[in-house]
Amino acid sequence: MDSDKFDRIVLDLLYGELDELTTAAARRHMDQSARARDIYAHLRATRQLGVLPAHPPPPDFEAALLESEARLLAELPLRHRLGRLVSMLAGYAMRPQLIMAALLLLMIGSSLMFVRARPGLHSPVQVTERGAPEAEVDLVLPLTPPAHASEVAAAPLGAAQPAAPPANTQAEAAAPPAAQLGAAPEREAARLVIAADAGGGLDPYEQAQQIYRAGGYVEARRLFERIRQTGGKHAGDAALYSAITTRNISGCAPALVRFERVQLAFPDSAAAHEATWRSARCQEQMGDASSARQSYESLLRIPSHARRAEQALASLTRSAPTEADAPARADAPAGGNAPASP
């Protein structure tokens, strides 16, 4: 540090406004320069000597000032008062606690949108799901397709009903539940389709049955439709199975038309009665209790279906007082709340 620079900073040194490095440099300079040391010593002595005594303000200074301040605030123009008010409100709005509280309220409000009322208590809107749940394939399938064409020829469809084994067992045999249809059954269905297209030497109806049992509903329906259109001894059964596969694929609504077509095309046949039963089940599931009741009542005079129709009617009557619950049951998984199969 040279003398010029020292002269420039000596006052800062005197009043302690220098940083540590410059202070150290200035002190080193003073150690080496008698002139610098003398200047600093004189300034420091004058400063220490020239201390002015401090006088306290009058005792009423603060009180008088606050009084004047209150008076001044009361007389402030509207513009200034508004400015103070805005500043005050902004100060509160910027507080983190307030922001957190607003966020919490927002979160609670938005989460309320996702909270539903408990079913059956307050819900003013009821939704009926139209269609057949996957477990619907567990329903009664009294029309057990014969394993071989020869058996079909020997035992007509209607005549086989009284000796039929329990319905559920037949259903499992005829149509494996969709839940059980994994990759392997799909591969089996595909293989059967290829075999059917190639001819394979089997009866087309039997081939369609095999594909149906393997879960290849779309292909099975195509084959059943072809047999129905061709006519012959399996036309009625093929039409019925075409309707059943339609229900399995697309649900009850489109299947109802096909069930009705079976009833009209093959009146008083076993296939027609079974179609009536199936359509009644669909109607019941779709919430159309009156149509279902009519269908069940029409089956009371059919020996093969009378007992099941009676049970279904009784079940329908039991559920009638709590009709509002029907859609809720339809919403529930079919495996749990589905009406018991006869």
Add this chain to the structure above:
Amino acid sequence: MNAATLADEALLLRYQRGDRSAFVTLVRRHQVAVYNFVLRQLGSALAADEIAREVFLGVVKEAARCDYETPVATRLFSIACRLMREERSRMPAPGSLQQGPLAAEGSGRGAARHTLEDSIVRAVDELPDAQKDVFLLREVADLPFSQIATVTRQSETAVKIQMQHALQRLRVALQDFDEYRRALR
């Protein structure tokens, strides 16, 4: 948080939001410096009381539109300097404080001390206005040179030159107390 430990700017912000106790804290923190600065400039305790109050009321008036980059002390003494200039233009030459609060003290060693104080006060009174402003802002208000430059609207270098001149004048004026000064060196 205790208001006494808050910075001036935080107190002013609180006051803007309606907290009058923050203003009281600000007043208590700066009233001695402001009052003494004005007292040394005007030499009249009565006028100093009035002007010092005006200084604080000036902050109240500006509170709604103040920025937070200017320290409160700088703001206070800027107002004080402005009021002082107006007051000086109305008043005759400032009177000595010998008739003021320092006048009625005892004798002996205390009297000797009073003689020194009177000399200091007189020497400061006799400083040119610009040097007196800088000296009082540094010694009484304890403002750093950068803030003094803001208050007096000069460069920092000019402020330091004024201060050096003021100290040299004081040194000359207080030559009678060389013994004291040598003892202090």
